[in-house]
Amino acid sequence: MSSRTLPLLFINLGGEMLYILDQRLRAQNIPADKAKKVSTVAAWIEEDRKRVMNDIITTMFNKKFLEELFKPQELYSKKALRTVFDRLAHASIMRLNQASMDKLYDLMTMAFKYQVLLCPRPKDILLVSFNHMDAIKDFVKDTPSILSQVDETYQQLVEMYTPLPSGEFQLIRQTLLIFFQDMHIRVSIFLKDKVQSSNGRFVLPTCGPVPHGTQVPGLIRIFSCNGEELTRLQFNNGGNYTAALREGSFEIFGDRVTKLGTNMYSVSRPVETHMSGTSKNSTQHTKVNTAPNPLAKEELNLLARLMGGLEVQKPGNADSGFRVNLFATDEEEEEALISRPDELSYGVINIQATKDQQTNAELAKIMGEFSESGDQSPSASSKGDDLLAMMDGL
């Protein structure tokens, strides 16, 4: 549908990922003077935490990567996007086990789905994106080099999205909602705040301020042929609505007004997801994601650029010196991996973070899996060549 959806999806999901990682890193934080291991998960000192955040944000806003991201294109498949975020989460010394990565991605996607659904009007998705951008800017405010990358992205967002009409934003929103279709993972912070019900669906209140540009429902005006108002009638709107709030700012700096997209986590509010008892609708897979897809070539382009922008990181030592756990204990993490229902597995493509021949070969093999066995679209081979050429050039 809308070919302008991917940048918003990526930035908002990335923003949520940073909120969650920041919270977990702080939760596992131990003051520098007590920096010896107290559990199998190492102590993080503040310096390490900042370094991790900076590394991830640098990779997220890599110039070549963003260039690829902002091109008009269809949304990636869930599988491909998950792989991009896997790589992003590992763009630093931090390591996540499969179960923690799954949980991280569940939280990110459910949070953004919530924000998209609750946006009073489609254009507010841009305000949500700015909230995420504002927070990212705050994470790197002490590092001018990354800050300038972030500022450039603000510029791009403003240029690309602020002129769009409301109908176009609704198309973007509808495209995002198809991506999030049938996802009902329960998130305990949402359940506690009563914004999600126990069946996994978000609460949509019929009260509160109406969107900017909308009137409170209830008035019927009848006009004569000359245009003069003949009658005014009121009807019961079945809700409890109030007038719209002032409009948030669509500029690089400003008050966004909406709280959607701001950081809802803090060290004292741990996040858990419930895997059991998800709505039976989650087993109905959309056919969109299972069919092989020549668009996957574009997805791999993005992946290649992302990997090209990565420094080769030495992995942590054997007993996971720099591992982050999204669960309260290691045992919980292991249990989560075993008990994760099949229909919720992401089928992640495993790519190692090394810039060598092996990677090129592996990517080429994956491309082979994506292309049609029989009917090849005529441009398939040339796109494949482009991809390999680009890998060689990095």
Added chain:
Amino acid sequence: MYHKEKSIQIKNSASALYNNLCVLRIAPRRLTYFTVVHANVVNMVSASWDGLNYSHRQLQSKEPNVATSTSLIMQAAFCVLTSRDLLVVTSQKGIQMYESDGSIMVYWHALETPETPTEQAVFARGISGVWENYICVGVSSGAMLVFDIPSKGSNITLSEVLHEHSESITDMASECSGSQECIANLVTADDVGNLCVWKSGEEFQLLNKIPGFDMSCSSVKLWKGTVVAGYGTGQIRLYEAVTGILHAEVNAHARWIYSLDIAPFSGLLLSAAEDSLVRVWHLTMTPETNSVEIAHLHNECVTDTQICGAKFCDGDGYAFAVTGYDLSEIIRYVQS
């Protein structure tokens, strides 16, 4: 006024698309067909009136000239013509037409899609059968395709392409009162709220253009010469089609309107929006004073659901059906 009846389960959940429910009543066979779009699939349910038999069918979107790539469906709608009924499915790649039971595809029209995606999305959306034997379909460029439909068979031809809208077509509707005295028999709407009023024929004639106010008109109906339009601001406006005179303006919903429907024999109007509410209204025409009035009758709240489709199941408005984003059922309401 209405109470909830047993829902019909569908194979997939409904996608968030405008006018995402279509109903066709087959009186001779005591059946009703329902169609609901989910991503690249149309879910069709055939329900017997005694509530005992339900049969399901799924139609996939199609692009026969390109190796399998996903093509999302924007809308599915039944077109009731003098001699036959067809089911039309519009997607990012083109327009498919089926016999009304979905059994055979009788026609395929491919849209011109660029090799690399452009900023402007390409898709077909907005479907209406028009007197006497035409089917009109809108395109994201604002163009309208007019197809000439023979009384049977698959010899369907593209009769005209009309270029009156410059923004993406959102919805279109034909005169549903059954009266052939109305001069105008088609209204088309676009993403900036412009409305075009037409008279069908070998060459379609533009009778009037009602300017929008920069707000998308997502759903439109035409009844007894009155245009009923629903907007993204949650407003409903009633216009006299040929003159553009505004008869009424209603602050109807707190969110974007997704669907409107009219029961032609009773003048009941159904509106549904992202705000979880379905509202029933009554339209009255007074030809002597050339006035049209609208009165509110009833509300139904579908808790925690953004509604994407709502249609009456019969010409009197005795029953109506509703679909919502992420919901795998068609909810039904019947007059008490």
